[in-house]
Amino acid sequence: MEFQGTERYYLDPELGAIVNMALVMEKPLLLTGEAGTGKTQLGFEVAKALGMPIEVLRCKSTIKGEEACYVQDTVLRLNDARFGTAATGRDVNDFFDYVIWGPIGRAFRSEEREVLLLDEIDKTESDVQDNLLDVLEDCQFTIREVNQTIQARKRPFILITSNAKRELSDPFLRRCYCHHIAFPTPEQMREIVRLHFPDLEKGLLDAALGIFYELRQKGFEKPPATSELLNWLGALQHSRITPERLNVPFVGTLLKRTEDILAYRGGSKRLKVH
């Protein structure tokens, strides 16, 4: 079982080696790096390439960790207790009739080895991360209500992404392999673009990449990333324009924030702080 990338996804050879090392060592792999470096996509590509099913937990700040494993549908159970379960086949006295498994629960209960993607873990509170630690390390969790332990049948390949919105705790980091994906270099970006626009004119690509990396240097609140570049290239190709440095067409596809666009229009001065 070795991961080598897929046709629509540019896999940096180093990152490929890292994924394989994490697979061999059965360690969770934590990927950090700014948006648009393909962190989340990697999980899907690994699953696709290795033919493994994937479970995804998209983290939010409101998540408490337990629901990633399971939730008890209390409201349904209360409702059943009140109005009866005649036609539903549920038994109010059977706890497991009211369990909804979360992504972690599903991955642990699966008969096959799965990819478990915990997306944007940094959005959660740090004590949530600490709670998840043991779950992920031992690959088991306990259902509190009935004091029953669910043990993973096959240890999933755990992939965690973080935009570094908030720092992760040391104990959490210690249990993972951590890799920071640097923003693609212009050469790597060429590869990425080629996968999406195989027949893009070279002159257009050169001009566009030049402007793109220049804009990224300007210190905008939200610097344009890969997905913005791809959208922009799509727009350029469609309208057959070769961009010029001083007058960037469709600048709205590259810069998303009003202040950034205003700052761009106001000349190449540095962003002012208010």
Add this chain to the structure above:
Amino acid sequence: MPFTGFLYRLRDYGVPVSTTDAIDFHKGLERGLAPDLESLFVFARLSFVRRVEHMDAYERAFLFHFYGIDVPRVAEGDPELLNTPQFREWLKAAVRNHELPPQALWTMSPDELMRRFWETLRKQMEAHRGGSKWVGTGGNSPFGHSGNAKGGVRVGGPGGGRSALKVIGERRYVEYSDTTALSGSNLSQALASLKKLAPAGARDELDLDETIYQSARNGGEIDLVFRRGLLDRIEVVLLIDNGGSSMLPFVSLTQLLFAKMRDRFKRCDTYFFHNTVYGVVYKDFRRREPLPTGTLLQRNPETRLLFVGDASMAPEELLWPRGSISWGDEDGEASLVWLQRLRDRFRHSVWLNPIPKEDWKSAYGGTTIRRIGEVFQMEDLTLGGIRRAVEHLNE
């Protein structure tokens, strides 16, 4: 056990290496994860480097251990290079070996010398790039097997011609290094540290106990009770010295940093001062709208107070009762008294200094830095400093 020396080298360079990591690392070696130097570079990094701040140190340690190339910790183009031991060593050797004429020391500009230094270093790395020789082990691979690991898992090196040396040569991570000063490009790193200041709890939770209680009271009719999760939102006061020229590059960065954070805090106010604080601070950048320090002292004692300033001034400005250099400020109490009052009121307070920590003693303001450092916990405005400051504020 192979590579023990390397593990200690990593520790010397400031990469924390734990025993557990070392054991896991050797497990990986046994499974054949590092059949060549390129893979070893990636695998050891994966095993020991958890934070991007340590990445540059790791790369330098690796380069030194396996290739004998000693790269200074500063980035190319940084004038700090002149103060690194590597640069001094190189300069001495270059003159001794007649690579540079002795008068070069005063005829060549520092920029030119630094350019020469990096050039030499690049050449050195170029020379190594040819073969994957195990420099550190005398050319012998410490592994008895090839790239085929147990279980039929073959792990290729990074391949694609991207050798470890090339990767290191790019110094992709020097911006993130713990000792790197705050700058536009590592802002988000600092931001991440600061966000630890303000944990915000989860909302919209079903209050199960209350729901059951109310439903029972209702004679079994379900009555759902929701509650808002506890929100722990804190107040922050930022006091920025915008007087001296040494502060200029940092004022806008610090403000930007906190501007990005604003919605995470219940309240975040910025005030300005010149060199140190007396009876008033100022609400505006140009220091025209005064706010009595006494008003500041009435705020919630749980407020987090952060000073940003170089703490460098003539000692009398800090210690004399009439030390203020601005006319209006003369109020007869020494600045240090005011600082102590702020410290006593706000137990969560810290002073961030843009001057690197190792220069505090030798800096122009060494005396005042020390005195202020006795009142407030002082950290420098590096990624590491900010993280330590946040840790201190959370205590």
